[in-house]
Amino acid sequence: MWRWLHPYAKPEATYRLVDKLLPWFAAFTVVSLAVGMIWGLAYAPADYQQGDSYRIIYIHVPSAIFSMAAYFAMAVMGAIALIWQIKTAEWAIPAIAPVGAAMTVVALLTGAIWGKPMWGTWWVWDARLTSELILLFLYVGVMALYYAFDDVRTGAKAASILAIVGVVNLPIIHYSVEWWNTLHQGATITKFERPSIATSMLWPLLVSLLGFKLLTISLVMMRFKNELLRHELHRPWAQKELSADKELSDGV
Amino acid sequence: MNSWQLWRSVLAKDLRIAARRRSDALNPLMFLLMVVTLFPLGIGPGPDILERIAPGIIWVAALLATLLGLDRLFKDDYNDGSLEQLCLLPEPLAYTLTAKVAAHWLLSGLPLVLLSPLLALLLNLPVDAWWALALSLLLGTPALSALGAIGAALTLQLQRGGSLVSLILLPLFIPLLIFATSAVENAGMGLDVHAQLAILAAISVLTVTLAPLAIAAAVRMSMN
Amino acid sequence: MAFESFGEFLQMGGYGFYVWLSFFLSFLVIAGVALDAALGRRRLQRQSQTLQRRKRRLAKRQQSPVKESTR
Numbered sequence: 001m002w003r004w005l006h007p008y009a010k011p012e013a014t015y016r017l018v019d020k021l022l023p024w025f026a027a028f029t030v031v032s033l034a035v036g037m038i039w040g041l042a043y044a045p046a047d048y049q050q051g052d053s054y055r056i057i058y059i060h061v062p063s064a065i066f067s068m069a070a071y072f073a074m075a076v077m078g079a080i081a082l083i084w085q086i087k088t089a090e091w092a093i094p095a096i097a098p099v100g101a102a103m104t105v106v107a108l109l110t111g112a113i114w115g116k117p118m119w120g121t122w123w124v125w126d127a128r129l130t131s132e133l134i135l136l137f138l139y140v141g142v143m144a145l146y147y148a149f150d151d152v153r154t155g156a157k158a159a160s161i162l163a164i165v166g167v168v169n170l171p172i173i174h175y176s177v178e179w180w181n182t183l184h185q186g187a188t189i190t191k192f193e194r195p196s197i198a199t200s201m202l203w204p205l206l207v208s209l210l211g212f213k214l215l216t217i218s219l220v221m222m223r224f225k226n227e228l229l230r231h232e233l234h235r236p237w238a239q240k241e242l243s244a245d246k247e248l249s250d251g252v
Numbered sequence: 253m254n255s256w257q258l259w260r261s262v263l264a265k266d267l268r269i270a271a272r273r274r275s276d277a278l279n280p281l282m283f284l285l286m287v288v289t290l291f292p293l294g295i296g297p298g299p300d301i302l303e304r305i306a307p308g309i310i311w312v313a314a315l316l317a318t319l320l321g322l323d324r325l326f327k328d329d330y331n332d333g334s335l336e337q338l339c340l341l342p343e344p345l346a347y348t349l350t351a352k353v354a355a356h357w358l359l360s361g362l363p364l365v366l367l368s369p370l371l372a373l374l375l376n377l378p379v380d381a382w383w384a385l386a387l388s389l390l391l392g393t394p395a396l397s398a399l400g401a402i403g404a405a406l407t408l409q410l411q412r413g414g415s416l417v418s419l420i421l422l423p424l425f426i427p428l429l430i431f432a433t434s435a436v437e438n439a440g441m442g443l444d445v446h447a448q449l450a451i452l453a454a455i456s457v458l459t460v461t462l463a464p465l466a467i468a469a470a471v472r473m474s475m476n
Numbered sequence: 477m478a479f480e481s482f483g484e485f486l487q488m489g490g491y492g493f494y495v496w497l498s499f500f501l502s503f504l505v506i507a508g509v510a511l512d513a514a515l516g517r518r519r520l521q522r523q524s525q526t527l528q529r530r531k532r533r534l535a536k537r538q539q540s541p542v543k544e545s546t547r
Contacts (some may be wrong), residue, residue, distance in 0.1 A: 041495075042485060045478050052478075053491035056498045063502070082469065098475065102509045106502045117491055123516040137423040144419055148410055157473040158406045162420060165402055165466050169424050176427035183434060215506065224511035229520050233527060242524040245517070 009086045012237045015228045022221045034206030037042060042223040044201045052147070056114040062212035064107040064128060067135060070100030070216055073086070074142070075167035078160030090156035091231055093163065094146055095224035101139040107132045127181035131174050138166045203219060255343040259351045262338070266355035269328075276324060277359045279305055281367060284317040288371050299376045306375035307436035308429075310385065311392075313371075314364050315425050316394045319359045319418050325352060325404040326471065339475055346468035352403045353460075353467070361393030377440065384439030388432035395456040398463035399424050405470035428456060 039056035049055040074096040081089040111124045111129045123129070142159050149155035232238040270277045291309050295301055329335040329352075338348050338360065368386045371377075403421040405412030434447035479485040488495045 037499075039497075043478060046489060051491060052489035053494055054534065055488065055491075059502050093491065098512075099509060102505050106505050107259050109501045109505070110498040113494050113501070117494050131381055134426060137419075139493050141420040141423065144405060144416055148407070148413075151476075154409065154473060154476060158470065161402075161466055161470050161473065162406060165399075165424070168462065169427070172427045173423070176430045180430045180434070196506070219386075219506070219509050219513065225518070226513060226516040226520060229524075233520065233524055239524050239528060242517075242521045243528075245521055 009084075009088060011091075011116070011228050012089055012235075014088050014112070015232075015237075015241070017227060018221050018225055018228075022218065022225070024216055025218045025221060029149075029211060029218050032214060033211035036204055036211045039204035040201075040208060044204050045198070047201070050118065053114065053117045054201075056110050057201075058208045060107060060110040060114060060211045061205065063103045063110065064132060065209065066212050066216045067100055067103035067132065069106055069213075070096055070103060070171065071135060071163070072167060074100060075163040078163040081156060081160045082164075087153075087231070088228070090153065090160070091157050091227040092219065092224060093142070093156055093222075095220050095227050097139055097143045097159075099219045099223065101136060101143070103212075103216060104136045104220075105131055106134065126179070127178045129132050129195060130181065131177045134173055134177070135170070138170070142166065161168055255347060258343050258348055260425075262348060263350035263355050266352060267358065268357050272354070277363075280317040280320040280360055281363050283309035283320055284313045284364070284367070285371075287313040288374055292375070292418065298302045302376045303357065303378065303440065305438075306372065306377045306411075307381070307385065309375060309434040310371050310436075311388075311429050312431050313442050314393070315396065315422065315429065317398055318360055318363065318393070319421065321356065322404045322417055323399045323414055325356055325401060326408055329406075330408050330474065331375070334413045335396070335471065336475055339472060344468075346464035349401070349467050349471065350460075350464050353397050353464070355399065355468070357394055357397040361389070361397055361400065364393055365389045377436070380442060381440035384445050388435045388452060391452040391456055392448060393431045395428055395452075395459040396425065398456075398459045399466075402463055402466045403469060405467050405474060408471070428452065431455070 036058060041055055042155035044054050044055070056134045074093055076184070077092040077096065080086055081093070110128065111132065115124050115126070115129070116122050142163050145162055146155045149158065229238045229242060275458040288309060291305070292302060295305075326335060329338075339345055341348070365386050368389050369382055372382045372385050399421060400417075403412075406420065407417050410416065431448045431451050435445040435452065438445045438448065486492055486496075
């Protein structure tokens with residue numbers, strides 16, 4: 001049953017597959033992001049409460065969702081790496097982590113900027129922002145651990161274990177932060193409801209969700225290709241692949 | 253030797269070592285006491301403010317004190333090879349290592365519980381909240397030790413793993429901090445604290461049962 | 477279209493600064509990741525070239541002593 005998967009434990013086969021898929025993913029990313037953003041920014045109606053500031057939702061929510069999804073994917077790769085000792089899964093961790101961290105940063109930035117007109121301050125200890133901040137710490141921990149070891153495989157294993165521990169803790173952290181937030185609802189903060197959204201606003205959001213999903217996957221693929229090449233640099237296929245890139249091999 | 257005897261002997265060894273090097277066990281406690289002293293000096297001794305922030309200070313200081321004792325947890329056994337011997341034994345490693353977690357808890361968690369009335373006194377916590385503080389520490393610190401052991405095992409190979417351990421562990425400590433401080437606050441206001449304590453206990457049980465798997469995996473990884 | 481004119485579109489009902497700032501910063505972060513990946517490939521290329529050059533040099537050096545010894 002798993003036989004079709006088996007060739008992809010081989011780096012070269014994985015590289016060929018990713019290389020073949022990446023242009024398609026990138027193209028669909030550009031299309032869906034462009035449609036989602038233009039639709040959301042220009043065509044979706046303004047919110048009756050928040051006016052046009054709510055349009056930040058079209059990046060804030062997708063980036064928040066896929067920052068968490070990327071962490072989950074990283075933990076799955078970690079589990080595969082630990083259980084079946086598949087090297088390509090180990091290399092997926094440094095490919096995914098920075099992309100997920102970038103998504104987390106985007107969610108934090110947009111959340112803070114959205115908070116300014118709504119709450120009057122750049123930073124509010126709102127449940128979603130706080131859990132995103134903690135998620136960023138978790139990403140930083142995984143990346144720091146991955147690069148802390150001299151031996152790459154040990155680092156990958158350590159990062160895998162930490163990612164799995166983190167994924168078990170993530171729901172606990174998320175719900176405890178949410179609970180904490182309802183508890184400390186200060187009088188100064190008038191918490192605004194994320195708009196219970198009308199269909200005319202929902203459709204562009206769904207399109208941008210798709211766009212961010214494809215974007216996350218494309219960025220991970222780009223990094224993953226590099227990781228594959230980096231670990232196989234001494235192999236002929238990697239050297240051939242790299243010398244096929246024109247600009248450098250002719251000149252410098 | 254069956255696995256229970258092994259478990260006891262690992263625990264006894266760690267306790268005996270700690271009894272011979274008392275400063276190692278005492279330093280984190282002194283650190284905790286000093287951190288707690290610094291806050292009134294930094295914020296001002298107004299009893300209202302202190303009472304308000306006391307649960308948070310004590311718990312944050314407890315988290316930091318737990319981190320201090322961690323780098324010794326596996327390091328000596330790793331350096332003298334006895335940890336490798338434990339890996340080679342037929343007894344399940346995850347089970348044996350819980351003895352070391354238990355030793356760490358007895359040496360860092362339990363003293364915290366015993367010290368908590370003194371800390372509560374220093375920070376002007378209402379008497380009603382004392383037992384809640386002690387209970388929250390009693391229920392929460394096993395999870396701290398278990399999670400801490402994961403961090404210590406992951407960074408075993410590194411020469412200077414100290415700052416990395418804090419980076420890894422502090423985010424994982426957050427749920428405990430939230431529920432424990434809320435329990436103490438509620439107790440101070442005379443409200444019900446059973447819910448928070450029950451959640452703390454649940455987190456501890458979950459962590460103490462699942463963490464040994466991660467600890468064992470991390471120790472094995474550090475051996476390769 | 478939710479806006480009457482392009483100027484209104486830029487103003488975003490008074491929230492223009494916040495909306496465009498968040499879109500701009502998000503774009504910067506994501507473009508940074510993409511650029512880093514592209515530059516990573518260039519770095520790998522350079523590494524691979526150094527590696528191959530070293531291999532060629534080593535091969536040459538191994539050939540010449542052999543010739544001397546046969547002489």
